[in-house]
Amino acid sequence: MLIFKIWNYINGYVIIRIKGNMLEKFLNLINLEKIFIWDVQKLGEDIIELKINAKKFKSIRHIARKTGTSVVITNKKGFPFLYKKLLKRKSLLVGLILFLSIQFIFASIIWDIRIIGNNDVSTEKILQSLKESGLKTGVLKYKIDRNHIINNLILQNPEIAWAGMKIKGTKVIITVVERTQIPEIEDTDPCNIIASKDGIVEEIIILKGEGVVKKGDLIKKGQILIKGISGDSDFDNNFIHAKGTVKARVFYNKRIKVPLTKIIDKETGRTSMLIKIKFKNCEIPIKKVGPVFNKYRSEIEKKTILGWRNILGFVEIITEKQYETKEEKIFLGIEGAFDVGKDILNKEINEFIPDGSTLTTKNFGKLLLKDESVLEVSLTVETIEDIGVKQKIIQK
Amino acid sequence: MEETIKKLTYTISEYMELPKDIVMDLPKITLIGDIYMTLENHLGIVEYTETMIRINTRSGELVISGENLKIKVIINEAIIINGQISGIKISK
Structure with a gap:
């Protein structure tokens, strides 16, 4: 019964000594009044000691009078008495507060x-x-x-x-x-220039080294474009640092599927309102005005309670306005779907074309897929970009 | 009359296997070794000394004898006694 002991300690209890002839009657009367007593102990012929809640002590006076017993408090225990005692010893209290606050301050500093x-x-x-x-x-x-x-x-x-x-x-x-840094190729290191993408060579300018491809060649990723070899092969150590730019036509392709019918949410005009209280991450609905909708569009308005000094800044009142919506199907037709697909692809075009490339041609294609009511819209883009990348020659 | 009701409740509880301490309002004694005793459904203390406690119940007077007997808790429904219990007797 630890919890019982703790509870009694918090509330405070008194140990009392009762002297008289009708002790059993006294106990029964206390029992009848539903006053809780514990640890009843017989000390002598006509003396018992027991413990009772400090607040209930007053109410046993009339029982004592009735039974003709005398009641004496021998000890007071519990938190309320301790507190009173502590209040009398002011310097101790100040010291305690000071100690706790210093400990708190020191613990909240980064050392x-x-x-x-x-x-x-x-x-x-x-x-x-x-x-x-x-x-x-x-x-x-x-x-x-x-x-x-x-x-x-x-x-x-x-x-x-x-x-x-x-x-x-x-x-x-x-x-x-x-970060582990990639070793940079220095200007004196022998290197080749290779292709970073597939494409068709459009322009090749060689400053140093030996060109391996010419205009109009189909090249693949990783293929050597300019070899880092000096003209005369008499020397043993004839690798040099190749220099030059290679521009090529590169093609990009992207396909998307566009359904021929489009579902849009149309408002029906019915609205309802929901008021919620948000406490940190927990939302509690308070009031709901109007019917419950299956599908709705909501407008949310937030207000903080007692925003003053941000004491309760984390408590928010959320007013949510709900507009009922209804699904409606619209048939676009092939041309309509094609336009939708074109719009989407035009927006995405910058995502798959790298920076520094010039866009030359742009072709849209459409294909109606069988069985499905879906139109496939494709986009082919042709760009001209510098695809030469230096690659170090490792001499064996 | 009272006897008849008592007999009737006993028969019913016996037949339906109901706990008799609840149906017939009889005391229920739980003894832990010889140091701890719980008594439910009591009717008040008759006598209390260190060596003997007499408690009134519906089954008669319960006499608990022993040494250093203390009433640990006393409430309306139950009494908890601890100490060196040596005997429990029911006297009508």
């Missing part, structure tokens, strides 16, 4: 910053950039803006590929992953 995983970037440099974004020893734990600091760290140090932050008590652990 140590540890950086793990850096080899090339020096710890001082990382600490410096952390300092600039507001993380240093002595900063309050709650003022740390995690995303801002991590983003700043990565932006200021391009060598860092990823960084993570973990706060453990008063310690901040920053884990850093450095």
